[in-house]
Amino acid sequence: MTVTATNGATGPTVQTGAPVVGFSGVSKSYGAVRAVADVSLELHPGETVALLGPNGAGKSTALDLLLGLKNADGGSVRVFGRTPAQAIAEGRVGAMLQSGGLMEEVTVRELVGLACELHPRAYPVDQVLAAAGIADIGSRMVNKLSGGQEQRVRFALATAGANDLIVLDEPTVGMDVSARQAFWATMRGQVEEGRTVLFATHYLEEADAIADRVLVLHQGRLIADGTAAEIKARAGARRITFDLEGAIDEAALRALPHLVGLEITGPTVRIRSDDADATTHAVYGLGLYPRNLEVAGLGLEQAFLAITDAATAANAYPAGAGGDEAGKR
Numbered sequence: 001m002t003v004t005a006t007n008g009a010t011g012p013t014v015q016t017g018a019p020v021v022g023f024s025g026v027s028k029s030y031g032a033v034r035a036v037a038d039v040s041l042e043l044h045p046g047e048t049v050a051l052l053g054p055n056g057a058g059k060s061t062a063l064d065l066l067l068g069l070k071n072a073d074g075g076s077v078r079v080f081g082r083t084p085a086q087a088i089a090e091g092r093v094g095a096m097l098q099s100g101g102l103m104e105e106v107t108v109r110e111l112v113g114l115a116c117e118l119h120p121r122a123y124p125v126d127q128v129l130a131a132a133g134i135a136d137i138g139s140r141m142v143n144k145l146s147g148g149q150e151q152r153v154r155f156a157l158a159t160a161g162a163n164d165l166i167v168l169d170e171p172t173v174g175m176d177v178s179a180r181q182a183f184w185a186t187m188r189g190q191v192e193e194g195r196t197v198l199f200a201t202h203y204l205e206e207a208d209a210i211a212d213r214v215l216v217l218h219q220g221r222l223i224a225d226g227t228a229a230e231i232k233a234r235a236g237a238r239r240i241t242f243d244l245e246g247a248i249d250e251a252a253l254r255a256l257p258h259l260v261g262l263e264i265t266g267p268t269v270r271i272r273s274d275d276a277d278a279t280t281h282a283v284y285g286l287g288l289y290p291r292n293l294e295v296a297g298l299g300l301e302q303a304f305l306a307i308t309d310a311a312t313a314a315n316a317y318p319a320g321a322g323g324d325e326a327g328k329r
């Protein structure tokens with residue numbers, strides 16, 4: 001059963017029961033390109049979720065499907081238990097997309113005011129401008145804005161009313177560091193009021209810092225879904241780097257216990273291991289004398305590269321043969 005309660009006249013709707021977003025076996029192709037391939041996932045109220053993936057992974061297509069801007073070839077997309085179009089018509093979803101120009105021959109205030117007029121559960125325009133940090137440029141023409149200011153206007157358009165879900169496609173592109181920080185501070189406020197936020201990004205440090213859940217798309221498939229810490233752990237908890245003198249016996253290194261990845265560049269050996277203590281111990285056990293030894297945790301960026309590399313290798317060698325890292329996991 002679905003229970004719906006409103007959080008005051010202008011607050012978001014708090015709903016239990018149906019997930020905020022439900023993708024069930026969703027696929028979308030453009031000709032021969034499978035942009036989204038059999039993706040199933042659920043988002044829950046109050047989550048801040050980052051959608052990561054290399055260029056062309058299918059992030060924008062997935063967001064377009066979620067917003068009903070494109071139709072899936074297969075599977076089902078539900079938003080608050082309804083079709084995307086129904087959820088949007090009810091004013092439950094706000095979106096900030098990369099594509100689409102802003103109306104130009106109007107002021108910032110006029111444009112945001114129009115979005116407020118159109119929203120079924122709108123906030124007062126001054127409140128929206130202030131929350132987006134653009135109250136001071138309300139009288140400026142939209143075509144005179146800097147890239148970062150334009151992004152803030154897009155954000156104001158996405159938050160013109162009491163949406164329960166906010167979808168952001170690379171929201172901080174073009175913003176400087178302080179604008180980015182201010183943007184995420186504003187977003188946190190939105191989450192604290194009970195909203196669910198889904199954002200696609202290429203900034204892995206942003207996903208690490210902001211999201212409490214990270215989804216990784218690769219060639220249209222969902223290859224990881226967890227906290228940033230879980231994804232780092234899955235990619236191999238530690239990185240071991242050292243130099244060796246003389247000829248390097250690669251086969252012996254490949255046989256080291258708990259090895260997840262191995263890279264040899266000249267005298268330098270880089271290992272990813274899911275038990276760095278055991279692997280390092282075994283390096284000494286081979287009678288080697290590693291110099292400049294360093295053991296460090298993987299950042300999300302390295303973890304991301306590790307799992308997307310492994311997914312590429314797994315696709316290239318689907319039987320798991322051929323020395324791909326995925327086969328070792």
Ligand SMILES: Nc1ncnc2c1ncn2[C@@H]1O[C@H](COP(=O)(O)OP(=O)(O)OP(=O)(O)O)[C@@H](O)[C@H]1O
Nearest residue numbers: 030033034035053054055056057058059060061062
């Ligand atoms: N309208 C379209 N027609 C044909 N192919 C498309 C279309 N839109 C996207 N694609 C292809 O679908 C795949 C997924 O694209 P999509 O834009 O969803 O990826 P993305 O993860 O958002 O990429 P980026 O990080 O580069 O923005 C890519 O191979 C892309 O070339």
